[in-house]
Amino acid sequence: MNGAIDIGGISEVLPPASSAESEKTVLDHIHSWLVTVDHKKLGLMYIMYGLVFFVIAGLEATAIRIQIAWPNLHIISPQAFNQLFTMHGTTMVFLVGMPLIFGFGNYLVPLMIGARDLAFPRLNAFGLWLSVFGGLLLYFSLIGGEGMTGAGGAPDVGWFAYAPLTGKAFSKGHSTDYWTLGIMVGGFGSIATASNLITTILCMRCRGMTLLKMPLVSWLNLIMSGMVLIVVSPLTAAQIMLLLDRFAGSHFFDTQAGGSAVLWMHFFWIFGHPEVYVLMIPAFAWASEIIPVFSRKAIFGYPVMVGATCAIGFVSLSVWAHHMFTVGMTSTGNTFFVASTMMVGVPTGIKIFNWLGTMWGGKLRFATPMLFSIAFLFQFLIAGLTGIMLAAAPWDWQLNDSYFLVAHFHYVLVGALVFMIFAAVYYWFPKASGRLLSERLGKWHFWLFLIGFHVTFDTMHLPGLLGMPRRIYTFEAGRGWALLNLICTIGVAFQIAATLIFVFNVLLSLRKGKPAGNDPWDAWTLEWSTSSPPPEYNFPEIPTVKSRRPLWDIKHPTDPDWKYE
Amino acid sequence: MNATTATISFEPKTTWTPSKGVVGMTCLIIAESAIFMIFVVAYLFYLGKSLSGPTPQQVLELPILNTICLLSSSVTITFALRALRGGETKRFSYWWLATIALGAYFLFGTGYEWHRLIYEKGLSIKTNLFGTTFYSLVGLHASHVVIGLVALLIVMAFAIGGSIKKAHAERVHVLALYWHFVDTVWIVVFTVVYIIGR
Numbered sequence: 001m002n003g004a005i006d007i008g009g010i011s012e013v014l015p016p017a018s019s020a021e022s023e024k025t026v027l028d029h030i031h032s033w034l035v036t037v038d039h040k041k042l043g044l045m046y047i048m049y050g051l052v053f054f055v056i057a058g059l060e061a062t063a064i065r066i067q068i069a070w071p072n073l074h075i076i077s078p079q080a081f082n083q084l085f086t087m088h089g090t091t092m093v094f095l096v097g098m099p100l101i102f103g104f105g106n107y108l109v110p111l112m113i114g115a116r117d118l119a120f121p122r123l124n125a126f127g128l129w130l131s132v133f134g135g136l137l138l139y140f141s142l143i144g145g146e147g148m149t150g151a152g153g154a155p156d157v158g159w160f161a162y163a164p165l166t167g168k169a170f171s172k173g174h175s176t177d178y179w180t181l182g183i184m185v186g187g188f189g190s191i192a193t194a195s196n197l198i199t200t201i202l203c204m205r206c207r208g209m210t211l212l213k214m215p216l217v218s219w220l221n222l223i224m225s226g227m228v229l230i231v232v233s234p235l236t237a238a239q240i241m242l243l244l245d246r247f248a249g250s251h252f253f254d255t256q257a258g259g260s261a262v263l264w265m266h267f268f269w270i271f272g273h274p275e276v277y278v279l280m281i282p283a284f285a286w287a288s289e290i291i292p293v294f295s296r297k298a299i300f301g302y303p304v305m306v307g308a309t310c311a312i313g314f315v316s317l318s319v320w321a322h323h324m325f326t327v328g329m330t331s332t333g334n335t336f337f338v339a340s341t342m343m344v345g346v347p348t349g350i351k352i353f354n355w356l357g358t359m360w361g362g363k364l365r366f367a368t369p370m371l372f373s374i375a376f377l378f379q380f381l382i383a384g385l386t387g388i389m390l391a392a393a394p395w396d397w398q399l400n401d402s403y404f405l406v407a408h409f410h411y412v413l414v415g416a417l418v419f420m421i422f423a424a425v426y427y428w429f430p431k432a433s434g435r436l437l438s439e440r441l442g443k444w445h446f447w448l449f450l451i452g453f454h455v456t457f458d459t460m461h462l463p464g465l466l467g468m469p470r471r472i473y474t475f476e477a478g479r480g481w482a483l484l485n486l487i488c489t490i491g492v493a494f495q496i497a498a499t500l501i502f503v504f505n506v507l508l509s510l511r512k513g514k515p516a517g518n519d520p521w522d523a524w525t526l527e528w529s530t531s532s533p534p535p536e537y538n539f540p541e542i543p544t545v546k547s548r549r550p551l552w553d554i555k556h557p558t559d560p561d562w563k564y565e
Numbered sequence: 566m567n568a569t570t571a572t573i574s575f576e577p578k579t580t581w582t583p584s585k586g587v588v589g590m591t592c593l594i595i596a597e598s599a600i601f602m603i604f605v606v607a608y609l610f611y612l613g614k615s616l617s618g619p620t621p622q623q624v625l626e627l628p629i630l631n632t633i634c635l636l637s638s639s640v641t642i643t644f645a646l647r648a649l650r651g652g653e654t655k656r657f658s659y660w661w662l663a664t665i666a667l668g669a670y671f672l673f674g675t676g677y678e679w680h681r682l683i684y685e686k687g688l689s690i691k692t693n694l695f696g697t698t699f700y701s702l703v704g705l706h707a708s709h710v711v712i713g714l715v716a717l718l719i720v721m722a723f724a725i726g727g728s729i730k731k732a733h734a735e736r737v738h739v740l741a742l743y744w745h746f747v748d749t750v751w752i753v754v755f756t757v758v759y760i761i762g763r
Contacts, residue, residue, distance in 0.1 A: 195596070203585045226595075229595045230595065236600055244697070248690050249690065251697045258611075258614050258616045263607065
């Protein structure tokens with residue numbers, strides 16, 4: 001596997017930093033990051049921001065797991081427990097998922113389409129700092145806001161903040177306002193960055209790169225960004241309404257004055273469900289880049305991948321009310337949302353077969369990014385299957401808001417998304433830093449995380465089936481949940497150990513990692529044609545491409561791809 | 566690196582690519598439309614569900630003159646843009662000023678309507694669901710008119726300073742797109758609030 005690093009003969013060790021560079025003080029460096037409009041630096045800041053909050057939200061989850069590891073524990077207070085699950089969910093979706101996907105989009109899209117930056121670099125910086133401000137606002141609530149219980153501290157209304165709990169009468173103090181404003185501000189940042197990515201992809205592709213010659217990463221980022229425009233806005237609208245309710249005395253979600261709590265649910269999930277796909281589509285994108293490179297084959301069924309992603313984008317806009325089967329809709333309503341939800345499984349299944357088809361007959365190299373991608377394939381399949389189960393309304397009536405549901409969506413967001421985030425970090429870290437991450441530590445990271453993930457989340461389905469509801473502070477002995485919960489919590493220890501190894505690996509490899517050269521994986525897309533890390537202008541000269549795998553064409557001039565496409 | 570340079574050729578760029586400004590503005594318009602859509606849905610959903618008066622039938626009057634002003638401002642901004650593209654900057658300024666005047670009159674009309682509703686008819690955002698949805702939907706639109714007017718005024722200031730030239734037509738065009746969007750939304754708001762809702 002390591003032998004592949006030298007293939008192609010275009011590996012090139014970085015030139016040493018110039019002396020002017022080394023004379024810069026620490027303050028100069030910080031200043032240059034704060035004022036930058038370079039898509040690579042902004043992308044890396046998005047990713048670092050996401051990873052920092054990933055650790056914070058992970059620690060919150062750990063506290064939750066310890067509290068419910070065994071019956072009748074009182075390690076943290078019930079108030080703190082409510083705050084923890086609210087902050088864990090909110091942080092993971094808005095301060096981990098969104099920054100990470102936008103970070104990778106920011107970093108990769110211009111490099112992959114042969115552009116020098118995004119279309120609006122200053123808007124890009126604006127989007128990042130809005131997101132950061134939103135995140136800080138949310139966490140400022142820890143010292144600034146009083147919650148439902150008046151105890152002070154973080155929001156405690158759950159990550160989907162159902163009405164009328166969020167009304168002034170039930171949510172006193174300002175913690176709910178911090179929740180609303182923090183997410184709304186971050187949402188504006190998301191819309192800015194999504195517009196930026198769309199404009200870049202539509203207007204700034206290099207010569208020869210028609211839409212159907214784009215790498216799948218930019219295709220899927222285009223679709224994801226389009227979805228962000230349509231699905232983040234309804235949440236913004238709903239939050240404007242909530243703020244009006246709380247500050248101007250309007251009655252949108254005020255049931256006393258005829259307002260409807262169900263309307264909030266609809267508005268939230270019109271955002272909330274497609275949001276899952278907003279997060280997952282970039283993960284699909286990375287898989288579609290990593291799996292072919294480590295199978296030594298071009299992606300199987302490229303146009304079908306594009307079509308299937310478009311289909312996921314469209315269909316996922318009409319499935320939101322499957323979160324509301326237990327609220328009580330008409331049977332026509334139920335039937336529609338059952339059918340549409342199951343329909344999303346079709347294009348998703350097509351994608352899984354395409355990835356398998358890519359691996360089939362390929363010369364597989366089990367480097368760390370590939371290991372994470374293979375685990376992703378398997379886990380995403382299982383997550384999809386439990387998703388189909390929950391899509392059936394009668395099954396959902398039984399298991400909605402149970403730990404089965406919690407296990408299902410953690411299978412999606414951890415088993416698929418987090419695994420692909422790790423894969424993407426291992427894969428593109430050499431490009432961004434010029435150094436490879438340690439494979440040995442990477443394998444330790446992978447196996448420990450895999451074990452921890454399965455111990456925790458496979459087991460978590462069972463207490464759900466046995467009737468354990470989510471968000472309970474503690475439970476009595478003798479219900480058959482005790483041992484299962486203990487096993488779930490033990491799995492967390494493995495995940496923490498794995499994450500520590502990952503952090504250590506990043507810090508160590510930044511200083512002492514093996515120099516990566518331009519193209520350590522013998523890959524085919526344009527980002528690997530420039531130096532690692534790329535110069536500020538990305539490409540000395542804007543490349544011209546003739547096929548979907550421009551670097552393959554360069555490395556194999558006698559057998560180029562464009563002859564077959 | 567030499568690998569990259571090997572691919573460089575200097576063929577003329579033949580493929581057409583859309584203007585960045587137009588695409589970016591279109592994205593903003595799509596996102597904004599989604600926000601308005603949610604407010605429109607809320608308005609329609611709560612129609613006739615207020616627990617107390619006043620009702621739309623009792624207090625709303627058709628803002629005909631207002632509507633005529635706002636919609637015609639879309640026409641004047643088009644004339645302004647056409648003048649700018651032809652290089653007639655003076656003519657551009659006049660049409661631009663007319664657009665601002667029409668927009669400002671619309672805002673004044675809305676303010677007058679709200680004043681009448683609040684002080685004569687006793688309808689505020691707190692009164693009932695009609696008040697809640699009416700002020701938020703119309704107010705959301707009015708706030709977009711305010712943002713548009715601020716942008717138009719900035720361009721006007723540059724025009725008075727003499728620094729708007731034919732070369733800026735593309736940028737002015739992008740701003741005009743936003744203004745057209747604000748006007749189009751008014752057609753929807755007008756239909757929902759004053760025709761369906763009354």
